Amino acid sequence: MSSMPVGVVDAESEILAPVEPTRTPGARAKRSRVAFLSSGKATAGLVILVLFAVFAIIGPWVAPYDPNEVTVDLLLPPSGAHWLGTDHLGRDVLSQLLVGTRSVLLVGVLAGVFATLLAILVGVSAGFLGGVGDEILSALSNVFLVIPALPLIIIVASQAPDAGNLLVAIVLAATGWAWGARVLRAQTLSLRKRDFIEAARANGESTARIVWFETLPNLTAIIASSFVSTVTFAVLSQTTLAFIGVTSSSDWSWGTVLYWAQANQALSRGAWWWFIPAGLLIATLGMALTLVNFGIDEFVNPRLRAAGLSGRGLRKQKITPRIGFTAVRLDPVGARAPGAPTAQGSTASSKPPGTGSTPTHQGSNPTDTEAAR
Amino acid sequence: MKFLGRRLAFYLLTAWAAVTINFFIPRVMKGDPVQSLINRYQGQISTEAEHSLYVLFGLDTQESLWQQYVDYWGEILHGNFGISFTSFPTPVTEVIGDSLPWTLGLVGVATVIAVVGGSLVGILIGWRRGTWMDAILPVTTFFSSVPYFWLGLIAISVFAIWWPVLPLGGAYDGGLIPGWSWEFVSSVLEHAILPGLTIVLASISGWILGMRNMMVTVTSEDYVTVAHAKGLSERRVMFGYAARNAILPQVSGFALSLGFVVSGTLVMEMVFSYPGIGLQLFNAIGGKDYPLMQGIFLIITLAVLVANVLADVAYVLLDPRTRQEA
Numbered sequence: 209m210s211s212m213p214v215g216v217v218d219a220e221s222e223i224l225a226p227v228e229p230t231r232t233p234g235a236r237a238k239r240s241r242v243a244f245l246s247s248g249k250a251t252a253g254l255v256i257l258v259l260f261a262v263f264a265i266i267g268p269w270v271a272p273y274d275p276n277e278v279t280v281d282l283l284l285p286p287s288g289a290h291w292l293g294t295d296h297l298g299r300d301v302l303s304q305l306l307v308g309t310r311s312v313l314l315v316g317v318l319a320g321v322f323a324t325l326l327a328i329l330v331g332v333s334a335g336f337l338g339g340v341g342d343e344i345l346s347a348l349s350n351v352f353l354v355i356p357a358l359p360l361i362i363i364v365a366s367q368a369p370d371a372g373n374l375l376v377a378i379v380l381a382a383t384g385w386a387w388g389a390r391v392l393r394a395q396t397l398s399l400r401k402r403d404f405i406e407a408a409r410a411n412g413e414s415t416a417r418i419v420w421f422e423t424l425p426n427l428t429a430i431i432a433s434s435f436v437s438t439v440t441f442a443v444l445s446q447t448t449l450a451f452i453g454v455t456s457s458s459d460w461s462w463g464t465v466l467y468w469a470q471a472n473q474a475l476s477r478g479a480w481w482w483f484i485p486a487g488l489l490i491a492t493l494g495m496a497l498t499l500v501n502f503g504i505d506e507f508v509n510p511r512l513r514a515a516g517l518s519g520r521g522l523r524k525q526k527i528t529p530r531i532g533f534t535a536v537r538l539d540p541v542g543a544r545a546p547g548a549p550t551a552q553g554s555t556a557s558s559k560p561p562g563t564g565s566t567p568t569h570q571g572s573n574p575t576d577t578e579a580a581r
Numbered sequence: 582m583k584f585l586g587r588r589l590a591f592y593l594l595t596a597w598a599a600v601t602i603n604f605f606i607p608r609v610m611k612g613d614p615v616q617s618l619i620n621r622y623q624g625q626i627s628t629e630a631e632h633s634l635y636v637l638f639g640l641d642t643q644e645s646l647w648q649q650y651v652d653y654w655g656e657i658l659h660g661n662f663g664i665s666f667t668s669f670p671t672p673v674t675e676v677i678g679d680s681l682p683w684t685l686g687l688v689g690v691a692t693v694i695a696v697v698g699g700s701l702v703g704i705l706i707g708w709r710r711g712t713w714m715d716a717i718l719p720v721t722t723f724f725s726s727v728p729y730f731w732l733g734l735i736a737i738s739v740f741a742i743w744w745p746v747l748p749l750g751g752a753y754d755g756g757l758i759p760g761w762s763w764e765f766v767s768s769v770l771e772h773a774i775l776p777g778l779t780i781v782l783a784s785i786s787g788w789i790l791g792m793r794n795m796m797v798t799v800t801s802e803d804y805v806t807v808a809h810a811k812g813l814s815e816r817r818v819m820f821g822y823a824a825r826n827a828i829l830p831q832v833s834g835f836a837l838s839l840g841f842v843v844s845g846t847l848v849m850e851m852v853f854s855y856p857g858i859g860l861q862l863f864n865a866i867g868g869k870d871y872p873l874m875q876g877i878f879l880i881i882t883l884a885v886l887v888a889n890v891l892a893d894v895a896y897v898l899l900d901p902r903t904r905q906e907a
Binding site for chain 1 (some may be wrong): 591592594595598599602603606607722723725726727728730731734735737738742743749836839840841843844845847848851852862863866867869871874875877878881882885886889
């Protein structure tokens with residue numbers, strides 16, 4: 209690692225952190241959890257996600273009206289009685305959105321879980337098998353990466369008798385697992401050659417044990433990041449499918465609201481309350497997921513952590529980001545200045561290699577570049 | 582060119598997989614709506630066309646699955662994708678052929694603008710990180726989390742209804758006759774502004790973020806420091822040393838994200854009633870036009886594969902290491 213800014217920042221956080229004489233597993237977990245949450249982005253994202261989850265659970269109960277209840281209040285703008293107005297049949301838009309939250313999150317999480325399981329299965333076994341098995345599994349995931357997902361999903365969902373939430377989630381998982389598998393395979397390959405895996409093998413541990421207890425814990429961050437990306441993909445796709453009218457129309461979701469709005473000329477009627485809130489909800493959920501992923505990325509890749517600091521944050525730490533590549537300390541601290549190699553040395557001495565997030569540094573670049581897509 | 586050969590083999594494999602998936606989906610889903618559609622057009626479908634429908638949709642149950650598969654390939658290789666139900670009795674290939682140029686024009690230009698523009702902005706943000714330009718990042722995060730079609734809805738309501746400066750949708754004025762007259766071409770351009778800009782806006786953020794993250798990683802490499810130490814001009818270091826290395830994952834990422842961009846664009850066409858593949862797909866969904874849907878899926882996959890080949894050629898040109906292997 210030749211990154212000077214990282215050394216500096218890491219050294220400082222090490223100094224600030226209370227030094228623990230014995231590193232028990234519990235203490236390490238606590239420290240890494242704090243490190244994850246210390247990025248404000250991740251915390252903000254998590255808070256928003258929890259809010260959405262709460263509404264997904266209580267939505268149908270707190271909705272002021274029945275979302276299907278047809279009234280004579282046609283196409284009313286927002287008012288005290290209808291906070292987000294009504295649609296062309298006098299149905300309450302806010303209630304539709306509240307009730308629809310459950311579908312969106314359910315499909316997102318289900319698809320995320322299925323796809324991540326599939327990705328772990330394919331990715332980790334490809335990384336461990338090597339040889340022909342690896343070639344076949346990699347080719348399989350690459351094929352699924354290249355084939356455009358949406359038309360495929362449309363074909364499957366529209367030929368099904370009734371495209372309910374579960375079917376949509378399964379189809380989305382079947383088309384969305386490949387990226388995670390690819391990243392996991394790369395990371396497994398690099399882990400497989402590490403000393404601690406070799407040591408485990410030399411100790412005569414079974415392959416199952418090596419996979420479950422030596423490899424998977426080191427993949428946690430990448431698995432989490434790929435889960436979050438898949439949920440984002442699933443939420444966007446589910447909304448798109450509902451918007452074009454492929455999913456079952458009896459399930460309310462945010463896309464269904466937009467579908468009705470588009471089908472009834474909400475745009476030319478100027479009924480902004482009908483389509484703007486739904487889109488903003490999708491955007492907020494997507495942003496929350498992206499923020500959590502940024503948090504994971506920065507946790508995994510310290511270079512981004514340093515880069516993620518705002519200019520002001522860096523200046524507060526007396527670091528001037530200059531033409532992008534070297535962090536310069538304004539006031540030399542003692543004899544350490546300019547200090548980067550020494551700082552790195554101190555990092556290495558205070559943090560034994562192979563703990564925390566260290567093994568996951570390499571090979572994580574694909575996640576960073578793709579996280580937001 | 583070992584690298585390109587490997588890639589080509591992979592794309593052939595992908596094309597085979599796409600056709601095979603297309604073959605199995607109606608057979609697994611037991612799409613009996615097809616039977617009802619044949620009933621609907623009873624007497625209008627010639628026996629030959631009926632047979633090809635049977636083959637394409639696996640209703641030919643007296644034959645073995647393998648024989649069906651072979652027949653299916655025969656139909657596909659002869660360019661016979663069946664007959665569209667919604668625009669009966671036009672063959673699917675003709676419907677797709679009419680709409681493909683619109684999509685290719687719109688998506689092609691918009692994607693090139695988004696990739697080039699996004700990479701340039703990403704280079705600048707990554708190079709001068711910690712300045713005001715970092716403020717672009719949260720904005721791009723927002724745009725990357727919004728579905729394309731919703732941006733399209735907003736764009737229409739702002740620029741076509743609320744402040745009517747641009748047309749609502751379609752590809753050209755209904756009163757004009759398609760041709761190379763200035764009137765027609767300008768109408769086409771005018772109609773393409775709104776959908777094109779929306780696609781650029783929606784897809785550019787991914788390229789900016791990817792490029793910026795790679796720049797941040799690359800700028801701390803030793804060869805960049807050495808280039809600076811040699812006293813090369815900042816522009817030279819930025820583009821010739823840092824960006825040239827940072828852009829490689831962008832090019833390979835292009836291949837992977839293209840399917841996503843294309844999917845978003847299809848929905849965009851539905852919103853703008855732009856007469857491309859996406860609108861045809863939308864109509865096909867409404868009319869339960871399965872032959873058209875499947876034909877569109879195959880064509881889109883092939884188009885994405887061709888774009889991937891181009892990206893690979895660009896990769897070979899950019900990265901001397903791939904040429905050395907040969």
